[in-house]
Amino acid sequence: MNENKSNSILKAKNLSIGYKTRKKEIVVSHNINFDLQQGQLIGLVGANGIGKSTLLRTLIKVQPNLSGSIFLNNRDLKETSTIELAKQLSIVLTESLASKNLSVYELVALGRHPYTNWIGNLSTEDTQKVDEAIGLVNISDLKEKKCFELSDGQLQKVMIARALAQDTDIIVLDEPTTHLDMYHKAYILKLLQRLTKETGKTILFSSHEIDLAIQLCDTMLVMTTKNIVCDEPCNLIEDGVFNSLFPKDMIAFDTKTGSFKISQ
Numbered sequence: 621m622n623e624n625k626s627n628s629i630l631k632a633k634n635l636s637i638g639y640k641t642r643k644k645e646i647v648v649s650h651n652i653n654f655d656l657q658q659g660q661l662i663g664l665v666g667a668n669g670i671g672k673s674t675l676l677r678t679l680i681k682v683q684p685n686l687s688g689s690i691f692l693n694n695r696d697l698k699e700t701s702t703i704e705l706a707k708q709l710s711i712v713l714t715e716s717l718a719s720k721n722l723s724v725y726e727l728v729a730l731g732r733h734p735y736t737n738w739i740g741n742l743s744t745e746d747t748q749k750v751d752e753a754i755g756l757v758n759i760s761d762l763k764e765k766k767c768f769e770l771s772d773g774q775l776q777k778v779m780i781a782r783a784l785a786q787d788t789d790i791i792v793l794d795e796p797t798t799h800l801d802m803y804h805k806a807y808i809l810k811l812l813q814r815l816t817k818e819t820g821k822t823i824l825f826s827s828h829e830i831d832l833a834i835q836l837c838d839t840m841l842v843m844t845t846k847n848i849v850c851d852e853p854c855n856l857i858e859d860g861v862f863n864s865l866f867p868k869d870m871i872a873f874d875t876k877t878g879s880f881k882i883s884q
């Protein structure tokens with residue numbers, strides 16, 4: 621992997637993630653090391669329950685790490701304030717939206733919250749950023765609609781536009797293709813790929829769409845019970861990393877096609 625420090629956007633060093641109760645510590649994964657590079661599309665994959673959401677929540681500072689360090693733009697995440705973080709990192713989560721009564725425009729405009737005053741008044745720059753985000757995601761025709769009128773696929777695009785309006789270096793999405801059909805899963809992931817190319821932003825997403833991620837990502841983080849591997853998809857295939865993801869009696873990875881097949 622390219623370890624060029626100047627292009628490092630998000631780095632984990634000897635990171636241990638999990639949950640702490642008063643009585644015990646539950647380690648979900650430990651000894652995590654990676655260095656994600658600017659401008660890339662990065663897919664985080666792994667079996668159900670392996671710890672993808674736990675890792676993303678730790679990386680976005682929603683839950684504390686057990687040990688080790690995270691560096692965002694070469695700065696320790698511990699030293700980054702909430703408002704600084706909101707200017708560098710935006711989040712798209714799958715949880716159902718509390719504010720579905722808002723119009724699409726109003727929801728996208730919420731992305732400007734780190735920059736607006738306490739009443740939320742939008743400056744000329746804010747409205748420009750909101751219009752730009754709406755244009756990038758191609759949802760101008762939805763601008764006036766209420767969010768409760770949208771399909772899951774449309775809503776996902778609106779949430780991505782909100783993150784773009786926040787204008788951060790990195791966008792983190794937890795399972796952005798959940799609830800979508802095959803066409804829309806491919807559509808959203810291709811959109812994310814296009815956005816990395818057009819905006820230079822880094823996009824990190826978790827997904828169960830491993831086949832699509834292999835085709836579209838610059839880099840993948842693969843979580844297994846043993847460790848987390850970070851590399852280009854072609855190197856991961858070559859190293860047999862995908863073969864160790866699931867029990868082989870049910871599905872096996874076909875190295876030639878780069879996809880999973882039902883074991884006969």
Ligand SMILES: Nc1ncnc2c1ncn2[C@@H]1O[C@H](COP(=O)(O)OP(=O)(O)OP(=O)(O)O)[C@@H](O)[C@H]1O
Pocket residue numbers: 639646648666667668669670671672673674675
């Ligand atoms: N609040 C919590 N307290 C204790 N353990 C938790 C908590 N939330 C999740 N876990 C455990 O952490 C482990 C990882 O869960 P996580 O949700 O991160 O996995 P995941 O890879 O995102 O799963 P999926 O693909 O099914 O969404 C699981 O064993 C889960 O039971």
